[in-house]
Amino acid sequence: MVADRAGVSRQTVSNAVNAPHRLRPATLAAVTSAIEQLGYRPNQAARSLRTRATRVIGCRLLPSAHNGTGGVLDRLLHALCDSARSNGYDLLTFSAEDDDDEISIYDDLLRRHAIDGFILTNTHHVDARPDWLLARGALFVAFGRPWSRRGAKHSWVDVDGARGTAEAVTHLARLGHRRIAFLGVHEGSGVGDDRLAGWEREAGRLRLATNGLLARAEDGIASGRTLAAQLLESARPPTAFVCVSDAMAIGAMRAIEDRGWRPGHAVSVVGFDDSPVASVIRPGLSSLRQPIEAVANQLVETLLAVLSGEQVRPARLLLPPRLVVRVSSGEREDRRGAPAAPASPRMQAEVATTRKGEVP
Amino acid sequence: MVADRAGVSRQTVSNAVNAPHRLRPATLAAVTSAIEQLGYRPNQAARSLRTRATRVIGCRLLPSAHNGTGGVLDRLLHALCDSARSNGYDLLTFSAEDDDDEISIYDDLLRRHAIDGFILTNTHHVDARPDWLLARGALFVAFGRPWSRRGAKHSWVDVDGARGTAEAVTHLARLGHRRIAFLGVHEGSGVGDDRLAGWEREAGRLRLATNGLLARAEDGIASGRTLAAQLLESARPPTAFVCVSDAMAIGAMRAIEDRGWRPGHAVSVVGFDDSPVASVIRPGLSSLRQPIEAVANQLVETLLAVLSGEQVRPARLLLPPRLVVRVSSGEREDRRGAPAAPASPRMQAEVATTRKGEVP
DNA sequence: AACGTTCATATGATCGTTCATATGGCGGTC
DNA sequence: GACCGCCATATGAACGATCATATGAACGTT
Numbered sequence A, B: 001m002v003a004d005r006a007g008v009s010r011q012t013v014s015n016a017v018n019a020p021h022r023l024r025p026a027t028l029a030a031v032t033s034a035i036e037q038l039g040y041r042p043n044q045a046a047r048s049l050r051t052r053a054t055r056v057i058g059c060r061l062l063p064s065a066h067n068g069t070g071g072v073l074d075r076l077l078h079a080l081c082d083s084a085r086s087n088g089y090d091l092l093t094f095s096a097e098d099d100d101d102e103i104s105i106y107d108d109l110l111r112r113h114a115i116d117g118f119i120l121t122n123t124h125h126v127d128a129r130p131d132w133l134l135a136r137g138a139l140f141v142a143f144g145r146p147w148s149r150r151g152a153k154h155s156w157v158d159v160d161g162a163r164g165t166a167e168a169v170t171h172l173a174r175l176g177h178r179r180i181a182f183l184g185v186h187e188g189s190g191v192g193d194d195r196l197a198g199w200e201r202e203a204g205r206l207r208l209a210t211n212g213l214l215a216r217a218e219d220g221i222a223s224g225r226t227l228a229a230q231l232l233e234s235a236r237p238p239t240a241f242v243c244v245s246d247a248m249a250i251g252a253m254r255a256i257e258d259r260g261w262r263p264g265h266a267v268s269v270v271g272f273d274d275s276p277v278a279s280v281i282r283p284g285l286s287s288l289r290q291p292i293e294a295v296a297n298q299l300v301e302t303l304l305a306v307l308s309g310e311q312v313r314p315a316r317l318l319l320p321p322r323l324v325v326r327v328s329s330g331e332r333e334d335r336r337g338a339p340a341a342p343a344s345p346r347m348q349a350e351v352a353t354t355r356k357g358e359v360p
Numbered sequence C: 001a002a003c004g005t006t007c008a009t010a011t012g013a014t015c016g017t018t019c020a021t022a023t024g025g026c027g028g029t030c
Numbered sequence D: 001g002a003c004c005g006c007c008a009t010a011t012g013a014a015c016g017a018t019c020a021t022a023t024g025a026a027c028g029t030t
Helices: A002-006 A010-018 A025-038 A044-051 A072-086 A099-111 A128-136 A161-174 A190-205 A221-233 A246-258 A276-280 A292-308 A345-352 B002-006 B010-018 B025-038 B044-051 B072-086 B099-111 B128-136 B161-174 B190-205 B221-233 B246-258 B276-280 B292-308 B345-352
Strands: A056-060 A090-094 A117-120 A140-143 A155-159 A180-185 A214-217 A240-243 A268-272 A286-289 A316-319 A322-324 B056-060 B090-094 B117-120 B140-143 B155-159 B180-185 B214-217 B240-243 B268-272 B286-289 B316-319 B322-324
Touching: A002 A025, A010 A025, A044 B044, A056 A072, A056 A099, A072 A090, A072 A292, A072 B072, A072 B090, A090 A099, A090 B072, A099 A128, A117 A128, A117 A292, A128 A140, A140 A292, A155 A292, A161 A180, A161 A190, A161 A240, A161 A268, A161 A286, A161 A322, A180 A190, A180 A221, A180 A246, A190 A214, A214 A221, A221 A240, A221 A246, A240 A246, A246 A268, A246 A276, A276 B276, A292 A316, B002 B025, B010 B025, B056 B072, B056 B099, B072 B090, B072 B292, B090 B099, B099 B128, B117 B128, B117 B292, B128 B140, B140 B292, B155 B292, B161 B180, B161 B190, B161 B240, B161 B268, B161 B286, B161 B322, B180 B190, B180 B221, B180 B246, B190 B214, B214 B221, B221 B240, B221 B246, B240 B246, B246 B268, B246 B276, B292 B316
Parallel strands: A056 A090, A056 A117, A117 A140, A140 A155, A155 A316, A180 A214, A180 A240, A240 A268, A268 A286, B056 B090, B056 B117, B117 B140, B140 B155, B155 B316, B180 B214, B180 B240, B240 B268, B268 B286
Antiparallel strands: A090 B090, A286 A322, B286 B322
């Protein structure tokens, strides 16, 4: 506590740091300058010990295995770190084999008082983690809706997958498509069902056919290829695919190429997640980009509100994804030889914000 | 300290946790059982305050912008978390705009005593960070050699890029290639120069031409495409490309396709980093996979040795990458119609360890 | 001028550990 | 039997901050 160089007591220094408004301007200036000169920063351990707050947020790394998350982990982490740090918090990361493993790490961190709260990632059906955390009295915010139950007692932020796939349908319909298929995953995955619902809803709204245009399998390139091939060989084949993931979409593109056609010319494809691959493969894959940075900001803000105790009722936030248009959806040329309708200003903006450095 | 339930003093509990050998078996058992029953874990803040050690390691997230690092950040983080945790440490991550920003975060974390040591990533020429940390007396280990100077005073772990590109040349030569080009980045990048050196060295050793077979530009798909096209149009074109990155390699594949050829048939390509894209694009891109998990283990182990004060002389560790063979290097068919030489057992092993879930 | 109120700053205690050191018991040696 | 040394355990202090509370100064009111 050499900061008594300012000629005041410890407590005054503490106030200067934590409640500057309490000090008279002159005193504050003196203390601040002493702090500057000595390069003082409060010792985190001592502070945590006394206040019982570590100013650290814990977050499990999304499992690498997640095909769909290519690039999402990276973006989410960067954004979380930035949001946390600009709010005076740090991010502690850990990886876990499965939910049980993750819970045991939660337990460890909580018992050691190494953390103030968690950001839960990768929520899914029959997810034991929220209940465990709630029962434990731990504070957290989830990235992902609680898929299993309606009135969850915790706050969450999620991306509106249905809105995304609906937008994809709108986009394709505007380009002239009438038979738009959906390549999804097996029923029971919250994310998958959500994205499917958007396709179904929007197709209904636009009075487009859905019969015989839905195919589901495990996520993956191989699945996408097989499913798309089956649909393309059917009596009334689709002219476009909206896909639950970029992996599925890439599979669909392969199936189209397998028939000697070009994705975006003969048949259009839209993926989901805008993974790095989407901008690299040829032709470029139109895809729905999750607003990960906004999600991270909201997650951190909400968690801090929860930590501060202000948050009385759980927050529920649904953010819209954004369609990144590339060649695979066929915007650049009309499928039937007629000149394409001019893109709307909004579309142009979207094209312009396509990730830099990519090769269309 | 409800753990006095065991009928002993605080200090004995402390000893049971930190120096069990000091206790008589009977006492230890009593304390341990009390600890179990109460689910006690030492409060991290109190412990840190007293011992001046936080058991937290800091690590900057690799910048997303890094094209070449697709998938590397993800793997590195998971591995670092696992290694740290199994050694009783936690990983604190942060992102930074540039080196200055990073240094100011170091400064903050050190001043607050929020961290024991750092893992430095993404070392490069004229890197102010190691010197700053050394001058500050901070403990750290770098992932990446100190490219600017010889006898660095700090420990580091790195991947032997030269060895990787040399292996790629060996592999291609074994498949019959005599004119193997290298697509590199501008001189001055440590990683880039290292990888180039391996190609040059191995080509020399095998008495292969290098004249007119080296092309350099900024990293990226577009660059790779342009450079490869130029070389292919030259008087004595190469029959294979070793590339400084997967991005360059993908560019080279495009240039090959631009001429109506198929990568792996007409001309072979090998990339570097084995990014997720490498296994997804068609044809699959042979690439050099960095042993990130081993790197992470070594980084953590070395850092812990440094933290414990045991490490007297700086450790320097160079780990070899591994060639993951896919279609683009043309192993499966001989380019001139003759049957391909049978793959060596080592090669088969490498093929077998190709990432699961990929579509060849 | 005495009063109560508010604001600015100071004091002692405390958070939960581990450190340094003290104490007591036990066995072996002279 | 007294002494020494060693081992297991206990005691008080300290780590560096904030909390709760006390003190004193400044102010406006009657």
